[in-house]
Amino acid sequence: MFCYQCQETANGTGCTIAGICGKKDDLANMQDLLVYVVKGLGIVHTEARELGLKHSKVDEFIVNSLFMTITNANWDKNDFYNKVREGLNIREEIKFSIEKAGSQLANTSDFVTWYGETTLEFENKAASQEVSILATRDEDIRSLRELITYGLKGLAAYLQHAAHLGYKEDSLYAFMQKTLSQITDDTLTLDELIALSMEVGKYGVHGMELLDTANTSTYGHPEVTKVNIGVGKNPGILISGHDLKDIEQLLKQTEGTGVDVYTHSEMLVANYYPAFKKYDHFVGNYGNAWWEQKREFESFNGPILMTTNCIVPPKATYKDRMYTTGATGVEGVTYIAEKEDGTKDFSVIIEHAKQCDPPIEIEKGEIIGGFAHNQVAQVADQVVDAVKNGDIKRFFVMAGCDGRHKSRTYYKEFAEELSNDTIILTAGCAKYRYNKLDLGDINGIPRVLDAGQCNDSYSLVMTALKLKDALGLESINDLPLSYNIAWYEQKAVIVFLSLLYLGVKNIHVGPTLPAFLSPNVTNFLVENFGVGSITNTTDDIDMFMNVVAN
DSSP: OBBOOSSOOOGGTTTSSSSSOOHHHHHHHHHHHHHHHHHHHHHHHHHHHHOOOHHHHHHHHHHOOOOOSTTTTTTOOHHHHHHHHHHHHHHHHHHHHHHHHTTOOOOOOOOHHOOOOOOOOOHHEEEEETTTTTGSSSSHHHHHHHHHHHHHHHHHHHHHHHHHOOOOOOHHHHHHHHHHHHOOOOOHHHHHHHHHHHHHHHHHHHHHHHHHHHHHHHHHOOOOOOEEEEOOOOEEEEEEEEHHHHHHHHHHHHTTTTOOOEEGGGGGGGOOGGTTOOOOTEEEEEEOOGGGGHHHHEEEEOOOEESSSSOOOOHHHHTTEEEEEOOOOOOEEEEEEEOTTOOOOOOHHHHHHHHOOOOOOOSSEEEEOOOOOOHHHHHHHHHHHHHHHHHHHHEEEBBOOOOOOOHHHHHHHHHSSSTOOOOOEOOSSGGGGGSSSSSOOEEEEEEEOOOOGGGGGHHHHHHHHHHHTTTOSSGGGGEEEEEEEEOOSHHHHHHHHHHHHTTOOOEEESSSTTSSSSSHHHHHHHHOOOEEEEEOHHHHHHHHHHHHHH
């Protein structure tokens, strides 16, 4: 195996024996094979589209398949066998439709000609050199191809959430498929791949905008909310991940059952939406970021529903209480499938919860969030006045992912050491490093403004653009605003590319730069966008704050 798509990859270069995340080589190879098959689908369906032969099931298949390969999403090798088999059959259907239309497939590469049927054939192909990331020998070409691939994986996650709420945009699917085709083309130059990566950022903005519209149109705009982090006396169900439709259905089905519902990690954002506040049995949030789940899931006592990525292979002590749905999977864990009408039946989880003890309390109090772009717009005048008066000297976007590395204590220390005239704008699970700290407020404005999930980084961009206009500035880069982003997996990559497309400069990424960025690609990002890494809190704060004086 070879995998370097997450921040924790072995030695900061790549996992070659087993994944630091817990994946074995056979599972990692099968994920690579699914991506290989998806690229082939991208090739044939792009050609089919050009002939007016659109196959709608391809859109959903590609989005779901890419989502499954995101770090910590799916651990069930059988799911990948089935998905590869399905993908190959869909590809052959499309090829047949092209031939039936009297046309010939232009691309006859291995991506579109290889076919297998048995598990052994899949495993042999998955372990072959041609399926590996390292099949692209040129380091810089490989770097850009993987940057684009990981961006598409992140975009796929957001498109799946939007589609679950009935929001789809064909141009996004068409772009994704064409791009999958293009990154198999050995004639593309470095400059062309750089341009393509920026285009991925453009569609990333569009994808996050679509999801924001889907979420807010369905559930209302997030509101500033104090979220309980204690526990009640009833048995509970803990729901983690990102899919808001899943928690909507769970809340409806648990109403009146005597079972409470708690959010975990990125699902914290559900507490901010007006549509969910009407449920009396919606208690609040339990626990912290994804990587602490082994300890927190054990003490929760009740069943846990994983709706998206961020699954750590479960301990035996609570594995029988874990359930998966959507793109997720764990071998030996019950999967809740979506029915043909788009609904899910969570009754088995509810009945399970009734047999469990209430959660063990691990903390008390409240945390505040819900500062999405619509909410911030309502207090824009107050914020602008504070900037003009000098009460707010600088904003820091500290969005992104949390992770296990000890070096991530940097982000807690950074937040603590910032002066009291600064505001932190955050989204994603990186916030768990500092969202429970008592950092006070500035003229009634909390110093940590949480917009929500990683996809709500779009909200932070919208907030920045509104502040730019309100302050009469020419560029978003003229704002007293710095980007100190923590990354872990591929949804952070699409956010990063989206920010670059929007022209944001001087983004600092940590705790380490991605291993998939070659030295030459890294130099390009440094020279053209001012992308940097982190060092230590003291020097970094001095560097960021001195930008104002310069």
